[in-house]
Amino acid sequence: MKTKLTTLFAAIVLMMTGTANVNAQQISEECITTGSIFVEAAKVKNYEAARPSFEKLRKDCPNWSLALYQYGERLLKADLKKATGDQKTAVVQDLISFLKQREQYFPAKTPSGKNAANQAQILFDNKVGTKKSQYDAFNAAFAKDPESISSSKSIYTRFKLAVDLFKANELPLQDVFDLYDETQEKLNKEATKLDVKLQKLLDKENAGQPLSAKEAKRKDGYTKNLKAFGTFGSSTDGTMGVLGNCENLIPLYNKGYEENKNDIAWIRKAAGRLAGKDCTDSELFQKLVTQLHNLEPSAKSAQYLGILADKKGDNAAAQNYFQQAIDLETDPKEKAKSYYRLAEKARKSGSYGKARGLYNKALAEDPSMGRCYLKIAAMYASSANNCGDSVFNKRAVYWLAANTAERAGRVSPSLAKNANATAAAYRGKAPDKSMIFNANMGGKTVSIGCWIGSSVRVPNL
Structure with a gap:
């Protein structure tokens, strides 16, 4: 009778967590029995009691159930909290090996980018390896599958390592600037996904409809995660610090101008960065904009010409250029910037209704603005x-x-x-x-x- 109950329990675990292209009938009874013993102990955090069955499952039944990896990761992380010195390094390496094993046997349940980023975060959090090796591990994760990486901590940690490496003369400043843009865009993108989910629940509450217990729990989770995104978003700006100011940007792009003045991509990026940091009063910005318009008349060059016209106080010309930029633009984020600038002009003139409409058009193009x-x-x-x-x-x-x-x-x-x-x-x-x-x-x-x-x-x- 006990064997039947154990088998039934393990079968339920298998159905809940999935298996690697095998079904319960293909798993040996010994693995099923060992698995049920392991889960029963691990669920109540009795990891010492769970350890013998855990080690046997890792060795002999690695495809038993996803539960092996879910509870096994908790067991190894508990070991990590207690470890010190060389012992900690050994546990880190064992945990990373275990996460790789999970991906080997349960690839459909283990997004490769997210899994690799988790491994990189473990290296960073426990100071294992050099900052360069940790940074390389994060880059490898983002190269694998960036869409699956949604942890605000991991997104930020990668950028922090880049800044540290620049300060140690191991990474060029341009790489840091490029990664800053990518990091903020990724943080905004993931936060916007959460905001859409949270807003649906808030709208339901505002309509006087009570949330179910499950919805209330989700609301709390979304709120907590969004708070973390806010913290790491601010930290990204703080970590960038003075590196991203006009005093650093202008000399950097002045130095490379002659060599790159016929490189449209370089001119576009340089002008965009100066515009983003409001370095538009500089002689360099005017030179970049003029050159960009000569090389490639486009929505981008029209947008920058609008900025220059606005700086000179030529409102009619500025509005004309911004509207040209909207009409020519295909990139939603860039179109949003032009709508924003038009909205700002309407707001400053006291046309609030018109301004809100333009701000909403900007948000329709870029919900993270x-x-x-x-x-x-x-x-x-x-x-x-x-x-x-x-x-x-x-x-x-x-x-x-x-x-x-x-x-x-x-x-x-x-x-x-x-x-x-x-x-x-x-x-x-x-x-x-x-x-x-x-x-x-x-x-x-x-x-x-x-x-x-x-x-x-x-x-x-």
Whole structure:
């Protein structure tokens, strides 16, 4: 009877976790029995009791079940916490070997890029190998399968290593600049995916529909992960520090200009980096833009000519160039930048409705452009006194501003610290608990008029 129960238990584990192109009937009964003993002990973190069966499974039944690798990784990481010195290095190497074994037997359940990045992170966290070897390990992971790598920590660690290697004269500054762009883009991309999932749950709550226990758990998970993306996004900017300022960029690209002035890709990248860091007042930027337009008249050169016209105060020419850039552009991110610049001009002229429409067009092209949400939030906040028919409703506009500002940090992690602080400041201006109670508005929806034309849900008391 005990054997039957053990076999049934292991079969359930096999069905839940999957096998490597084999089914339960192809796994020996001895492996099934050993596996059930291992899982029973490992589930309650009794790793010493689990160890004998774990070692036997690794050696004799590596294709038994994905559970071997899920619980086995926890066992080895527990060993790692207790290890010191050479012993720690040995456990790290054993854990990495074990993760490679998982991919060998369960490739469909083990994304290669993510698995390799996890291995690189283990090397970094435990100071095993040189910074160069750790950096190379991360690069190999991103070369394998970048789409499967979604850990904000791993994305950031790779960049931090690049900066450290530059400071040690082991990596050129240009490589650091290139990786900075890639890192922020990746952080934004992964954070935006989480934001879309979280926003669906927030919209459901705002509509007065309660979340299920599973949805509430997912909401907490998304919020926690987005907070991590915000931390690492800010850390990426901090790690870059003064390396990415105009004082470093201008001499770097001045030095290479003569050699690369007929290289369209180089000119495009140099102009783009100077524009991104607002080094547009420099003589070099004007020279780069002119040369780019001579070599390759395009949406990009039109965009830069628009920046120059804007700097000179020629608003009509600037708007014309930015619209040309939008019409010619095929890259969504670049098109978003042009919409953003047009939105900025509309905002500064007081045309808030038009500006919001343009900011939203920018977000439609590039959902990770969080600064658009911050600008929209600021317009809401500055309009609070004009867009309500009572003191309560006017101050309710600040909730909408806070919600909008908060979203900026979710889709663009490097803005999280500023966005959250801005949102907190707006909420401080919204109706307090006593106002909500006296107005009997808890949980109700306030419609906001004028150019805003939206609504916001009042928090429950």
